[in-house]
Amino acid sequence: MNSLTKVILPLALCSTSFALQIEFGGGLQQEKFRGWIKYKGEKVDLKKDLHIKDKVKGTAFIDIRHKAKLGLLPLPDLKIAYLNVESSGVGTVSKTFTFGSLTVNVQDKVYSKFRFNQWDLTFYYTPLRKGFLNVSWGLGAKIVNFKGRVTSLTTGQSDSKSAVIPLPYLYVKVGSQFKFLRAYVDGKGVTAGSNKYFYDLAGAVGVGYKFTKTFGISLNAGYCYQKYRVDNVSDVSANSRIKGGFGLVSLNFSF
Numbered sequence: 001m002n003s004l005t006k007v008i009l010p011l012a013l014c015s016t017s018f019a020l021q022i023e024f025g026g027g028l029q030q031e032k033f034r035g036w037i038k039y040k041g042e043k044v045d046l047k048k049d050l051h052i053k054d055k056v057k058g059t060a061f062i063d064i065r066h067k068a069k070l071g072l073l074p075l076p077d078l079k080i081a082y083l084n085v086e087s088s089g090v091g092t093v094s095k096t097f098t099f100g101s102l103t104v105n106v107q108d109k110v111y112s113k114f115r116f117n118q119w120d121l122t123f124y125y126t127p128l129r130k131g132f133l134n135v136s137w138g139l140g141a142k143i144v145n146f147k148g149r150v151t152s153l154t155t156g157q158s159d160s161k162s163a164v165i166p167l168p169y170l171y172v173k174v175g176s177q178f179k180f181l182r183a184y185v186d187g188k189g190v191t192a193g194s195n196k197y198f199y200d201l202a203g204a205v206g207v208g209y210k211f212t213k214t215f216g217i218s219l220n221a222g223y224c225y226q227k228y229r230v231d232n233v234s235d236v237s238a239n240s241r242i243k244g245g246f247g248l249v250s251l252n253f254s255f
Contacts, residue, residue: 025250026060035240041098050112051091085116100159195231
């Protein structure tokens with residue numbers, strides 16, 4: 001066995017020998033919209049001017065935990081999450097404003113529809129596993145599929161704006177588990193100044209039960225709060241919030 005083989009073989013064995021845990025699930029999340037948006041015009045309030053309604057939408061995730069290594073370097077765990085954010089509204093405006101090329105006059109009736117769907121891709125480590133306390137940290141990216149349309153039902157004219165917006169973030173999670181009870185808080189966020197930042201906070205409590213060594217189920221309920229402050233990104237500025245309670249059910253597999 002030559003010297004190169006002596007080096008590569010142990011690294012390969014180290015990289016392929018690992019335990020694997022997969023958790024996937026989904027549920028419903030309440031979405032209460034607050035704040036304003038501006039597109040080549042004046043600030044318009046999501047509730048008062050655009051009449052965007054609060055909604056309950058779906059969310060789903062898959063969390064992959066392992067002990068894989070690249071040589072001696074441990075590889076991060078991976079969580080992928082999706083949140084459907086979409087709402088619309090119809091109402092009479094109380095002020096004149098411009099949205100892109102559309103001018104809406106006071107007392108006009110408008111139809112507004114906004115989509116803010118989100119994919120979160122998080123790479124993380126859990127360096128602290130002590131007793132019932134777990135602390136994780138990592139990096140990730142939130143991919144926002146945005147589209148907004150405002151239509152004046154009075155004049156029949158409309159304008160829209162769409163964009164795919166990647167938002168890198170730092171990630172921290174603190175979790176606790178005692179027998180079948182569990183709780184966690186986590187946060188994602190980034191800032192590029194006082195007018196460009198976002199953060200996404202969530203906390204939940206729940207129960208988990210393992211039917212066998214390889215299969216279990218978890219139920220969690222909690223509250224989520226997101227805030228986005230954007231200043232002239234693709235002609236769009238916004239100071240908006242999405243908040244509300246959520247419930248999740250997940251299946252856990254160990255290999």
